[in-house]
Amino acid sequence: MTPRDAADDDGNRWSDLDRPPLNAAALRRALVREGSLWSGLELTRRTGSTNNDLVARAEAGTAAEGAVLVAEEQTAARGRLDRRWTAPPRSGLFFSVLLQPTEVPVARWGWLPLLTGVAVATGLSRVAGVDTALKWPNDLLVTVDGEERKAGGILAERAGSGGVVVGVGINVTLRADELPVPQAGSLELAGAVTTDRDPLLRAVLRSLEEWYGRWRRAGGDPAASGLQETYAAGCATLGRTVRAELPGDRSLVGEAVAVDGDGRLVIATEEGVQEPVGAGDIVHLRPA
Known part of the structure; x- marks a missing residue:
């Protein structure tokens, strides 16, 4: 064990001055309050996946709506289609939340990851001062050296019959020599005015609470809540020619022209057909 590892295990907040741990008590004071969506916030030093943990708790009935689980490090983090990714401890924000929009028709729950994308982009732009964009359906983009990077x-993920666990991973202080792939980026590499993770997490969760409340009050209607318009305005995918790789070695090439009322990407092909594709239908979405 290195000295730094030992210090981490001892809980020394200043063991890594570049990447100090989150302050769980301060986050709870700021976020878990009367009338807030957030019912509790737990910070763990290391876990496999915050999504796995929170889904299990929700299904066991031991987590309430608004539960937030944050990890300083994830050892088995997952993206869409079980794609794996890793990041150094304390280099980002890795958290999951439990949402139970029981008054919203289940058919509209597919908007929750897109809603979260809008909330994350809005919160980070306010505090980090970084221009952000969304790649449909679930990626956050920043600009590094003139290039869009994830x-x-x-x-x-559904958590039983009554809720959805939404997991978020954001690279905050990831350095160039730590990037898992050249196409990755971080807030630091994008020139963020701050990489202090405490105010960044507070801003993201407050933005998520705001957008989630607006969407729920509109009965999950993406147009009435302003969500559909806001997502489209910040979606870097729209207006570009893309190749959607679908199951069964099928692909669809055309211009991404809209996000429809179900959150699907509408692709206009050269044949003049507009075909909507859902996030669950796409294996990869790439520039054509």
Whole structure:
């Protein structure tokens, strides 16, 4: 065990001055309050996957709506289609939340990952001062050296019959020599005015609470809540020619022209056909 590892195990907040741990008590004071969506916030030093943990708790009935589970490190983090990714401890924000929009028709729950993307982008732009964009359906993009790079992702999973666990991973202080792939980025590499994870997490969760409340009050209607318009305005995928790789070695090439009322990407092909595709239908979405 290195000295740094030993210090981490001893809980020394200043063991890594570049990457100090989150302050769980301060986060709870700021977020868990009367009338707030957030019913509790737990911080763990290391876990396999916050999504796995929170889904299990929700299904066991030991987590309430608004539960937030944050990890300083994840050892088995997952993206869409069980794609794996890793990041150094304390280099980002890795958390999951339990949402139970029982008053919203289940058919509209597919908007939750897109809603979370809007909330994350809004919160980070306010505090980090970084221009952010969304790649449909679930990636957060930042600009590094004039190039769009993925700095975060979102994964939504059903938790039994009454809820959805939404997981978020954001690269905050990941350095160039730590990038898992050249196409990855981080807030630090994008020139963020702050990489202090405490105010960043507070901003993201407050933004998520705001957007979730607006969407619920509209009965999950993406147009009435302003969600559909806001998502489209911040979606870097729209207006570009893309190749959607679908199951069964099928692909669809055309211009991404809209996000429809069900959160699907509408692709206009050269044949003049507009075909909507859902997030669950796509294996990969790439520039054509």
